[in-house]
Amino acid sequence: MRKTRHLLFKLLMVFLVIATGYLVYLDARITTTFTDKMWELPAKVFARPLELYSGAELSPDDLAYELEVLGYRKVSHTRNPGQVARNRGRFEIYTRGFDFPGEREPARRVIVELGATRVQSVSESGSGVDLMRLDPAQIGGIYPSHGEDRMLVRLEDVPDTLWQALMAVEDQRFYQHWGFSITGIARAAYSNLVSGRVVAGGSTITQQLVKNYYLTPERTIVRKLNEVLMAVLLELHYDKDQILESYLNEVYLGQEGPRAIHGFALAARHYFDTPLDQLGLHQQALLVGMIKGPSLYNPQRNPQRAIERRNVVLNLMVEQEVISQEHAMVAGAMPLGLNTAPKIRDTFPAYLDLVRRQLRQDYREEDLTSEGLGILTAFDPLLQHQLERSTSAVMNQLDKGGELESASIVTRFDSGEVAALVGGRKVSYAGFNRALDARRPAGSLLKPAVYLAALEQPERYSLASVIADTELSISQPSGEPWQPRNFDRVAHGEVLLFKALSKSYNLATARLGMDLGIDAVVDMLRRLGIEHYIPEVPALTLGAGEYSPFDMATMYQTIASGGYRTPLKTIRTVLDARGEIDTRYELTYDREVSLQAVYLLQYALIDVMRNGTGRGAYRSVPDTLTLAGKTGTTNNGRDSWFAGFSGDLLTVSWVGRDDNGGTGLTGSSGALKVWSHFMGAASKRSLAYNMPEGLAVQTIDTSNGYLTGKGCPNAQSMPFMEGSQPRRNTNCSPKKSGIRDWFQSLFGH
Structure with missing residues (x-):
């Protein structure tokens, strides 16, 4: 008998040691994490x-x-x-x-x-x-993996009637108990016994908070015991007001797609688009009533059920003397008054994807999902709205079957800030982001790099240089010769350099690229901003390789900015949880290409729009708007591209198929239509062609590249680097003519 008592005593001591150790563990878990959890906020x-x-x-x-x-x-x-x-x-x-x-x-x-x-x-x-x-x-948030979103509010900023309603419904003795309610547990135990399963928990507000912060939703005796123990420990360390404030900020009140709505402040904005301190009694009662079942009593899906639940809460508020019967009657007669504004938060997945990628260069994922950062971006809702409208309108015309996809990116001409972005034909679909990840041959969109490399050598090339658009065959390591062809299958003989680009002649471009050397073309693409692998093959001159719309926007941004390489960015400033500046993203740029050479290239790209493959844009864009741009079409019409800029916006558009099949479209018949539909509605400013020092205007006979007089046959004005203008002359004297070419009109003389 004595041995038995001794054994039991030892077992009791072991149990007490284990229990004490377990309590110490629970206590440490609470004290080390509770404050952090109170302030855990996703980035907005x-x-x-x-x-x-x-x-x-x-x-x-x-x-x-x-x-x-x-x-x-x-x-x-x-x-x-x-x-x-x-x-x-x-x-x-x-x-x-x-x-x-x-x-x-x-x-x-x-x-x-x-x-x-x-x-x-x-x-x-x-x-x-x-x-x-x-x-x-607020266009979105960067949430933790569980998708929780919340807005923090101080207890003193919560209407008295709201937290008193919460007491009346959820925990009438909150300020008297020690974290758990014996009567509540007994009542729940009886209900569970009668039903033969766990149907009620009898939890206090403190227990609910512990469950939300630390425990799983499973209903077991062990979990319930942990809940009670941790609730008592929580009340030992923190006062009632702190616990209540945490609960008001933590309670789950619904779902918006993958985003979980936590806390009364965010719920007030979500359901009513109203600050918490401005909610009416009927709205407060509805939110308190939703705690019992956020999905069951969701007013957007189940309005009648929500009204019935709201009125139950109002009656409880009368019973607990929180409000008068008269106030309850008035509130009970009110409509739900739900938020009818368009849901824009997290409906721009492609743009938010780019924001996240750029943030992760400087911030850890846990900082983005818990530090309450404020991310101020360059996103423009008006431009995004127009880009989405243009994408949908044009794609529905091009392809009613939905087989073609599209992606576009819009930047600010002067800063390189990304203002709008569409990652697919389903503009709000958070799937494959084609603007960033669809990597395709760029076709003729890469040609300006070839011509820019040439124009940087004024001793060899000018806009009026004569180059051969004739057939060529180049041996390759595989043994098969590379034999490019023009789109129209015609060789055009000797053509001027600017016209070869304007008309997008493949043969002339390939010959020019081979004359320069592939290494010179690769070097130019690097300087224009292409950072990933570039194939050093002859076909590079005609767009070989894999490039995303973002890559092409980077390249054309450098061209548009006069040869300054400006990294494309979405973020302007990151604020900490107190609203102080954490990181400011300044405009950065580096001179990469000769300013004079870039302005010569811009001349040719304007001619693309006036006389070349981009002239169809002016069906949608006012003729008074000066634009520069380039079409791109890949083999068998698999990819349709267009990139171009005005005086305020740069846009790159792509149309193609996810399976890389043929589209039957060229750059002009596909992507250009999306581009021009958007730019015609969104762009407000012509490209200002302000020639830098070192350039001079000459009048050229475009049939042979000779100097000629204004008003003479085939006369066109164009800029030259000093000393690079043609030496030969047609000897045609200037003639009076009412006709001015587009370049003369640009300067108004």
């Missing part, structure tokens, strides 16, 4: 803010769309932030304000008057406003 990605000032290029419909994207509510007269009243071109906007880096844009009521295409005036209380910025739209 914002669009550029819309700037409003007198003279800004903006139509009334564009401003209305921007405000719709931002979730501003249409009213007859504004009384609260986030409201707008419109009367044709007159907008009364009560802005929300925003904390920009180093500057607070206050919430204020402004009057914006617009004409057909421009802002006429911005005023506040009768006084003019020089410049103001609307709050930027």
